Amino acid sequence: MKNLKYWILSIMGFVVLSCSDEVSEIEPAGNPVMEIEEQFTDVHFGDILPFTVTVSDDISLSTLTAVLYFGEEEVERTTIRTKENGTYSGTIEVPFEKDIPDGTATLEFILLNTTLKSTVQSFDVPITRAQYPYLILVSDNASYPMLPTGVANEYAATEAFPSTDLSAYIKTPVVDDKGTEIVFGWEAGAVTNGVSTNIPFVSSVAGTYSVTFNTKTYAAAPFFEIVLNGQKMNMVDKENYQLDITLTQGEDISIEGLGNIAEWWIDADYLTKQEDGLYTFVPMSGKYRIYANLTLQYFRIEALDGNSPAVLNADGTGAVWIIGDNVGKPSLAEKTVGWNTDNALCMAPIGDKKYQVTLVGGENISTDGINFKFFHQKGWGGEFGGTAISTGSDIVFIGDGTNGRDSGNLGLVSGVTLEEGATYVFTVDVSAGNDQAVLTVTKK
Structure with missing residues (x-):
């Protein structure tokens, strides 16, 4: 049997080698020829560009491929199966x-026969951005024409819009038989093409105002602007803005664009107010993500590692997060954290591997009972279980799974209630190790 196995394997190897030799002996042959009607004029970005090619050869043909290049970069390709000599038509999209x-782009045609012999023909194709007679601003209740402003590629609709908030997307007309309708909507906090999600326009004035859009730069207006230390915060939606920024402990932070900033809730763990719109940064120096929520009138601040929420590193640096019930910023009524990890609170890193959160009884923390815990990240994963954190507090206790709280969850000591309006500072110290954390709770 062993000899038979080797004999079969040797025969298979011979067959494979024979087939390989046979393939390698195929020589390109034939004479593929193509005639292409020159029709590549008045081309715009977004067009569906048609082409017609007559092909022939004295042996069987295989494929006709059209490739569009912007400079050296291939941006689009389409392939047609050419079963026999004749005339073939197709289209290729211009992005x-x-x-x-x-x-000027390059449009290249490649005709290939069954022996892999090919012929190539290229055309220079001038491509421009269409100058539309108008665009259309489409809201849920009405459509408005956007006319050229005289600035290159810019269009505007000036109307007595029903509100300062206008959610709408934009679309182009079809300018010729090659043209397509291009739509512009909102995605990932910016205007982009190919989606019709409403753009959250917001005007600072009521009544008649202008909505503008540039089909080249995608610059659009009006949007509400918040400027932090000279940097414009990025609009996520009409209620939320954010900015990733490197800050230094003790640095002055100026915030412009919020006429009602005196009414905003300021998180004392991160900002100390000097005057309305001017604050001092409290935590350790580092990179942070600052969210501004116009509805809650609240700046939420999170420590970053690169472009991601920071985690608690093995050496005790990084971040500690709070997830659970009976705690929330700017208030329990407006934003209780709960067990939704998206709502996790980032404790302020105050140095020496210590992390702090300041809570006011009845405002940010329930007075009659608590049930939250500390985590290594903004989400599930590493956490401070009952054996990883201890406290000598006479205000809170740490659950062990048998004392009325799950392991690591906090509760109020029996008979204790928090004072309404009093300030409580929770500090987690991991300087002795992430599995030997110490919690202190101080009433101020």
Whole structure:
């Protein structure tokens, strides 16, 4: 049997080698020829560009491929199966993207026969951004024409809009038989093409105002602007803005654009108010993500590692997060954390591997009972269980799974209630190790 196995394997190897030799002996042959009607004029970004090619050869043909290049970069490709000599028609899409200047693209045709012999023909194709007679601003209740403003690629609709908030997307007309309708909507906090999600326009004035849009740069207005230390915060939606920024402990932070900033709730763990719109940064120096919520009138601040929420590192640096019930910022009524990890609170890193959160009884923390815990990240994973954290507090206790709280969850000591309006500072110290954390709770 063993000899038979080796004999079979040797025969298989011979067959494979024979087949390989046979394939390698195929020589390109034939004479593929193509005639292409020149029709590549008045081309715009976003067009569906048609082509017609007559092909022939004295042996069987295989495929006709059209490839569009912007400079050296291939941006689109389409392939047609050519079963026999004759005339073939197809289309190739011209991409419509932000900030691409007018210029000359290369359209290359490759005709291939069954012996892999090919012929190639290329055309220079001037491509421009269409100058539309108008755009259309489409809201849920009405549509408005956007007319050229005289600035290159810019259009505007000036109307007595029903509200300062206008949710709408934008679309183009079809300008010729090659053209397509291009739509512009809102995605990932910016205007982009290819989606029709409403753009959250917001005007600072009521009544008649202008909505503008540039089909090249995608610059749009009006939007509400918040400027932090000279940097414009990025609009996530009409209620939320954010900015990733490196800050230094003790640094002055200026906030402009909020006429009602005196009414905003300021998180004492991160900001000390000097005057309305001017604050001092409290925690350790580092990179942070600052969210501004116009509805809650609250700046939520989170420590970052690169572009991601920071985690508690093995050496005790990084971040500690709070998830659970009976705690919330700017208030329990407006934003209780709960067990939704998206709502996790980032404790302020105050140095020496210590992390702090300041809570006011009846406002940010329930007075008659608590049930939250500390985590290594903004989400499930590493956490401070009952054996990893201890406290000598006479205000709170740490659950062990048998004392009325799950392991690591906090509760109020029996007979204790928090004072309404009193301030409580919770500090987690991991300087002795992440599995030997110490919690202190101080009433101020």
